[in-house]
Amino acid sequence: MIERLISEIKKKNAPIVAGLDPMLKFVPEYIQKKAFSEFGETLEGAGEAIWQFNKAIVDAINDLIPAVKPQIAMYEQFGVPGVIAFKKTVDYCRKKGLLVIGDIKRGDIGSTSEAYAIGHLGKTPVGLTRISAFDEDFATVNPYLGSDGVNPFVKVCEEEDKGIFVLVKTSNRSSGEFQDRLLSDADNRPLYEIVGEKVNEWGKELIHEGYSDVGAVVGATYPEVGKALRKIMPSSYILVPGYGAQGGSGKDLKHFFNEDGLGAIVNSSRGIIAAYTQEKYAKYGENNFEEAARRAVIDMKEDINANI
Amino acid sequence: MIERLISEIKKKNAPIVAGLDPMLKFVPEYIQKKAFSEFGETLEGAGEAIWQFNKAIVDAINDLIPAVKPQIAMYEQFGVPGVIAFKKTVDYCRKKGLLVIGDIKRGDIGSTSEAYAIGHLGKTPVGLTRISAFDEDFATVNPYLGSDGVNPFVKVCEEEDKGIFVLVKTSNRSSGEFQDRLLSDADNRPLYEIVGEKVNEWGKELIHEGYSDVGAVVGATYPEVGKALRKIMPSSYILVPGYGAQGGSGKDLKHFFNEDGLGAIVNSSRGIIAAYTQEKYAKYGENNFEEAARRAVIDMKEDINANI
Numbered sequence: 001m002i003e004r005l006i007s008e009i010k011k012k013n014a015p016i017v018a019g020l021d022p023m024l025k026f027v028p029e030y031i032q033k034k035a036f037s038e039f040g041e042t043l044e045g046a047g048e049a050i051w052q053f054n055k056a057i058v059d060a061i062n063d064l065i066p067a068v069k070p071q072i073a074m075y076e077q078f079g080v081p082g083v084i085a086f087k088k089t090v091d092y093c094r095k096k097g098l099l100v101i102g103d104i105k106r107g108d109i110g111s112t113s114e115a116y117a118i119g120h121l122g123k124t125p126v127g128l129t130r131i132s133a134f135d136e137d138f139a140t141v142n143p144y145l146g147s148d149g150v151n152p153f154v155k156v157c158e159e160e161d162k163g164i165f166v167l168v169k170t171s172n173r174s175s176g177e178f179q180d181r182l183l184s185d186a187d188n189r190p191l192y193e194i195v196g197e198k199v200n201e202w203g204k205e206l207i208h209e210g211y212s213d214v215g216a217v218v219g220a221t222y223p224e225v226g227k228a229l230r231k232i233m234p235s236s237y238i239l240v241p242g243y244g245a246q247g248g249s250g251k252d253l254k255h256f257f258n259e260d261g262l263g264a265i266v267n268s269s270r271g272i273i274a275a276y277t278q279e280k281y282a283k284y285g286e287n288n289f290e291e292a293a294r295r296a297v298i299d300m301k302e303d304i305n306a307n308i
Numbered sequence: 309m310i311e312r313l314i315s316e317i318k319k320k321n322a323p324i325v326a327g328l329d330p331m332l333k334f335v336p337e338y339i340q341k342k343a344f345s346e347f348g349e350t351l352e353g354a355g356e357a358i359w360q361f362n363k364a365i366v367d368a369i370n371d372l373i374p375a376v377k378p379q380i381a382m383y384e385q386f387g388v389p390g391v392i393a394f395k396k397t398v399d400y401c402r403k404k405g406l407l408v409i410g411d412i413k414r415g416d417i418g419s420t421s422e423a424y425a426i427g428h429l430g431k432t433p434v435g436l437t438r439i440s441a442f443d444e445d446f447a448t449v450n451p452y453l454g455s456d457g458v459n460p461f462v463k464v465c466e467e468e469d470k471g472i473f474v475l476v477k478t479s480n481r482s483s484g485e486f487q488d489r490l491l492s493d494a495d496n497r498p499l500y501e502i503v504g505e506k507v508n509e510w511g512k513e514l515i516h517e518g519y520s521d522v523g524a525v526v527g528a529t530y531p532e533v534g535k536a537l538r539k540i541m542p543s544s545y546i547l548v549p550g551y552g553a554q555g556g557s558g559k560d561l562k563h564f565f566n567e568d569g570l571g572a573i574v575n576s577s578r579g580i581i582a583a584y585t586q587e588k589y590a591k592y593g594e595n596n597f598e599e600a601a602r603r604a605v606i607d608m609k610e611d612i613n614a615n616i
Binding site: 021023024032036041042043045046071073074076077078079080082083084087105106107108109110111112113115116118119120124125126127128129131133134142143144145146147148149167170171172173174175176177178179181182183184185186188191194195198 | 329331332340344349350351353354379381382384385386387388390391392395413414415416417418419420421423424426427428432433434435436437439441442450451452453454455456457475478479480481482483484485486487489490491492493494496499502503506
């Protein structure tokens with residue numbers, strides 16, 4: 001799967017992923033009103049509003065980017081109707097030729113992790129059939145439970161030609177509380193480096209065109225950590241959150257890439273989908289939120305390509 | 309919320325939670341056939357089969373236990389229809405007077421973790437209303453992202469009178485890969501102890517009747533670790549997976565409890581719901597799977613109460 005992502009990144013000259021995290025406060029009022037007039041102020045109404053919002057964004061930017069990353073929490077908060085909107089979004093994006101990175105951060109053990117893996121990336125056995133349930137292309141995975149939690153995903157990646165990004169060093173302020181701890185049983189190196197080494201190990205049999213189907217998440221907000229992890233995981237694609245709204249900028253990103261100009265894909269969520277709420281793009285107004293999103297993608301692409 | 313759990317544990321004299329992890333292979337063939345005859349071998353058919361299975365189990369055991377723990381992965385693998393079955397199960401269990409621990413192991417950052425927290429434990433704002441989406445009583449939370457990931461859950465616990473169990477030391481074989489690492493910046497103590505100290509800190513404002521709404525997950529398979537963590541987190545309820553199928557037994561559990569006989573609740577999943585597949589309960593046969601489950605709960609209760 002990683003070779004498909006690389007090919008799309010090259011084709012669109014954009015190592016960029018748009019985070020589809022449709023909080024209701026980003027959805028223009030006229031879209032919300034329309035949805036609520038049909039379904040009421042209900043979870044169904046909210047699901048309809050975020051789905052219509054996503055659809056317009058995707059229509060406006062799909063030719064510019066290789067992939068989207070829907071954050072499932074933003075859908076799950078609306079219960080079953082939210083999960084329906086998530087599934088519609090996944091299907092629509094794939095139909096539009098986009099790769100879909102499900103930002104699900106799942107992680108459990110044994111048969112439970114297997115259930116997540118087949119549910120999101122593989123096919124679930126039902127009677128004599130096997131059925132794709134959510135059918136994303138990639139998923140993010142939490143490593144806290146160790147190999148027992150990650151290996152079922154690796155297995156599905158191999159069988160179904162899919163990919164994962166394992167959380168190594170996250171972009172948030174408190175990510176260091178556990179991830180940065182220095183390990184006396186590993187020459188005083190930080191935990192995230194040991195997780196990075198494991199990412200290498202988990203992905204070593206799944207390398208295509210120089211990169212593995214098993215990638216890593218490393219936040220743009222920690223460029224020095226990105227530099228260190230880039231060396232530790234030379235064959236892993238790094239999914240980089242934290243650009244834009246969280247404070248990372250283009251010049252912070254250089255070290256996340258390899259010398260071949262590949263190896264990283266940078267996410268922006270509200271920086272794109274809520275661009276119209278920023279001063280810089282305010283002239284578009286909420287009636288042209290999707291054009292603001294398109295402009296934000298073009299600007300982000302320039303910023304990042306100038307710094308690789 | 310923890311005082312409600314304690315009260316139910318005392319009332320039923322059972323520090324036990326039944327894990328509702330309905331893998332299709334545990335669902336008797338006649339239930340699957342009936343569901344498939346109505347919905348076909350589809351995700352809807354699978355959702356109906358696991359829901360009917362759960363319902364029968366819950367009807368058979370609800371008077372014996374204080375709480376259930378549906379593992380959401382086992383539902384999510386069936387896509388939207390699986391999530392519908394999850395929600396039906398949550399609602400049905402609560403209607404039957406059971407507390408519901410959503411085993412969701414979510415964990416993200418900031419507004420994303422907040423979305424999970426309100427979606428599973430709180431109320432989601434939609435227009436001028438606030439709506440319960442999944443409405444569990446407790447949820448399990450993954451701590452890898454640090455306080456940024458956990459605090460939004462703590463806030464919802466406080467506002468909505470709910471509870472969480474944070475993963476500290478999981479029951480699986482490879483849990484030590486990261487959780488057991490020794491930290492040179494913490495006197496060579498293992499990571500799980502530091503996470504345990506954080507659990508104390510996160511929960512310190514939410515203590516009712518001696519225990520906090522912020523509990524911890526510690527696997528039955530590591531009794532010595534349970535002993536150490538029991539001392540580190542005196543006010544945290546410990547949710548203990550790994551009993552039965554994963555190898556933990558009653559005598560391993562003594563040290564997870566405090567001297568007041570409280571402080572731990574032990575989960576068994578397949579040991580209860582798939583009891584009829586074990587030699588010990590084979591006489592019940594798949595036609596009486598729910599009676600086998602009931603007998604398994606009674607036996608588990610005896611085993612654990614004899615060892616507290």
